[in-house]
Amino acid sequence: MTIKDLARLSGYSLGTVSRVLNNQPNVSEKARETIMAIVNEAGFELNTNAKNLKQQKSTSIAVIIKGRNNEMFADMVEHIQTLTEAHGYPLLLNYIDEDENEVRCALQLCREKKPLGILFLGGVSENFEADFSSIGIPCVLLTNSAAHLGFENLSSVATDDAAAAYCAVSHLIAQGHEKIAVIGGDVEKSEISRLRHKGCVRAFAEEPHAAMTAYESTRFSFRGGYEAMNRVLEDGGKAVTAVFTMADVLAIGAIRCICDHGMRVPEDISVVGFDGLTVGQYYTPKLTTIRQQTKQIAETGLRLLLDAMEGEAPQHVIVPFALSVLESVRKL
């Protein structure tokens, strides 16, 4: 079933049928009704390939998600999906590995699928600096700020990672902790880890009686958290009383490790996480954590993208975070 058949069946010409299908003006009400009746009855749909070929672009928005088993991203994708559905934009979901180059992926996507815009869930500055200039369509980077990159077609929405980490560590210090271990990602490679680490350093600098006794770098996973905590504990001597982890999954891994060493959280060691995953509220103990506003990040990001698609200038938005104080920290 093509618009040719539709033309034949309705007695109108191809042009009229096409105009009806695209809600264009200059069509008689009668023609519209006649044609739409046949469309609905036969369940006709335009051929996307032909349409895109003709228009030299697709009508879709692409999303590039770094890391598949990332509950926060999954959450954001869900929101984005709901919103774009309302706007009528088909979504092109692309999951890539943590260490793949998201900008290269975007370039390929532009050539192959020609999306109207791209949403990056996660990304590293270096990749953008290297290749982003070849991308011509509006893009938005989520969870990292792209303000310093200065591209004309790149907006960003992010949490203030340094401030959030500062807040988490300050909370531990305020509760009387002085020997605090930190578990996070590779400060060389991961921008997010770098920023959060910076926040930690600032917090310790302000309170000289407290110190970061160790910084353990690992993958962002339950197992990564477990193994990193293991190294902290086996390193003995400096007996930490608290740990700040740069992700809730790390916190959960770390807590499990602490329990396996015969200690308890928060009685023996306090733990603060980062992200605000749902599971944290159902964990034992309920996780004290930095809660990121995933919904707001997703909504704002999409809005910036749609705005940019309308020709507006890029923006760089910081969304607020909140320290969610539950049960995994004890006052000394």
Add this chain to the structure above:
Amino acid sequence: MTIKDLARLSGYSLGTVSRVLNNQPNVSEKARETIMAIVNEAGFELNTNAKNLKQQKSTSIAVIIKGRNNEMFADMVEHIQTLTEAHGYPLLLNYIDEDENEVRCALQLCREKKPLGILFLGGVSENFEADFSSIGIPCVLLTNSAAHLGFENLSSVATDDAAAAYCAVSHLIAQGHEKIAVIGGDVEKSEISRLRHKGCVRAFAEEPHAAMTAYESTRFSFRGGYEAMNRVLEDGGKAVTAVFTMADVLAIGAIRCICDHGMRVPEDISVVGFDGLTVGQYYTPKLTTIRQQTKQIAETGLRLLLDAMEGEAPQHVIVPFALSVLESVRKL
């Protein structure tokens, strides 16, 4: 950059260029080299829209995932993605709501994107009975069996849900539990819940001294598990000593609820989950659960789909499960 430019640049005609690009025979080695050199240098890529338009189909495989915040499905999608990448099939990921009709969605997909095959992650028999006959391409249903539906182009890969639930409840009974509550989904609407419920019933039937003191139906989420457990506990009197939940998220919600009531797991109440989520191994207590082989389900499902795309007959495979005995069950 199109194959027209390529023809002009190489001095060959459109036909020859197309043949080279599609690795067809009857091309001189010289022509192949000349053209490929330009392709590589310029980073040329075929226009997918034009190609699909001409061939009246796409080269992609569609995946319809019911429920976005489902860690098990996310896991399976990850495996599928890795495997299809190796085979060179682009993946069309479609996340839909729990209660949307996956077969309707598939029909629309067939019209719009014309995939080579469809993988269903989750689905209910009723929807397939109603509309699946209109779908002409090979499909595979994962996590539910489609054997009884008898479609010529529908394979399936599933865990034996009834047997697994039977195994879980039998384990509790074997540990001396006699008053056992069960938390799951709506037996009327959810086929999976129905099958698992059936397994429970059989287990209780075999051990008359044990009984299902309550069946609480709820959504498959942390909160759902919490609320259902709340109802069980507030219903007092029949003092359960164990709970079987039809999902690990339910188990975690239930355990949190038990703790909030001042009791402990497994000291006061034992809990068995279902799925084998990673977080269960890092929970406190480590979750005793029915472990589903997500990797194997995904791999088998994709293999069946590829086979069917080659013209082979549909198959219905049951993959084994395992009872993972960790810490959330106590022997009475």
Add this chain to the structure above:
DNA sequence: TTGTACGCGTTATCAA
């Protein structure tokens, strides 16, 4: 308000 004709980038058929 409606219809005609062309081109989007590709594959495939046929003739050279």
Add this chain to the structure above:
DNA sequence: TTGATAACGCGTACAA
């Protein structure tokens, strides 16, 4: 082994 040419289904000037 190669080249010319006709589709594929659609949008859109332009003409009627």
